[in-house]
Amino acid sequence: MDATLREGGTVRSDASIVTGIPASRGIAAGPVRLVHGVDDFDSVQPGDVIVCGTTDPAWTALFGIAAAVVTESGGILSHAAIVAREYGIPAVVAATGAMAALASHRDVSVDGTTGCIRPLTRPDIDAAPSGVVKPHERQAPDGPRLEQFPARAARHPPRRIRGYPSGGRPIPNAPRPR
Incomplete structure (x- = not known):
């Protein structure tokens, strides 16, 4: 070339x-x-x-x-x-x-x-x-992602829950890329 x-x-x-x-x-x-x-x-x-x-x-x-x-x-x-x-x-x-x-x-x-x-x-x-x-x-990300903290804990801050239209139903775990 x-x-x-x-x-x-x-x-x-x-x-x-x-x-x-x-x-x-x-x-x-x-x-x-x-x-x-x-x-x-x-x-x-x-x-x-x-x-x-x-x-x-x-x-x-x-x-x-x-x-x-x-x-x-x-x-x-x-x-x-x-x-x-x-x-x-x-x-x-x-x-x-x-x-x-x-x-x-x-x-x-x-x-x-x-x-x-x-x-x-x-x-x-x-x-x-x-x-x-x-x-x-390739390696997966080595640290937690901030947007997944509430989903992983299966508990949510009460102030945020009151604001959800769903009335605070549990949010399933968010998918995580490799």
């Missing part, structure tokens, strides 16, 4: 295919899966790098099996960025032209810390560098 790539009118001297805004820290590698919409959800396999235009709440289920997410639009407070951080997977957002640029690549490495997406060969993935976290090696 040529060491100099032209992106968005600027010349890059590294081997990145495309760059964007780093939205969720970490490095992951895997096969590229272009997802244009909900009709493509069935094609996503565990460990795929999801590349799409944008995401919305209907896409959340895909984050549980994806190695990383790359979107062409968004920012650090976009849906893809927030959910990727919650699931502990790398994400790069606002990677203009990512779907077109990554369509011809089989495997890529996504660096959610720098915002770079680089091409890989199959041996690179099998012998992943020490910084790459494979999907099956």
Whole structure:
């Protein structure tokens, strides 16, 4: 591959295919899966790098099996960025032209810390560098989430209960991402 790539009118001297805004820290590698919409959800396999235009709440289920997410639009407070951080997977957002640029690549490495997406060969993935976290090696969040405290305790502060339209019926445990 040529060491100099032209992106968005600027010349890059590294081997990145495309760059964007780093939205969720970490490095992951895997096969590229272009997802244009909900009709493509069935094609996503565990460990795929999801590349799409944008995401919305209907896409959340895909984050549980994806190695990383790359979107062409968004920012650090976009849906893809927030959910990727919650699931502990790398994400790069606002990677203009990512779907077109990554369509011809089989495997890529996504660096959610720098915002770079680089091409890989199959041996690179099998012998992943020490910084790459494979999907099956991800760790769940190591601390409790504040929004789950009342649900986990199965008791709620009396002032909040009086304000609930349900009259204070118990709230089931909230689901927790991996």
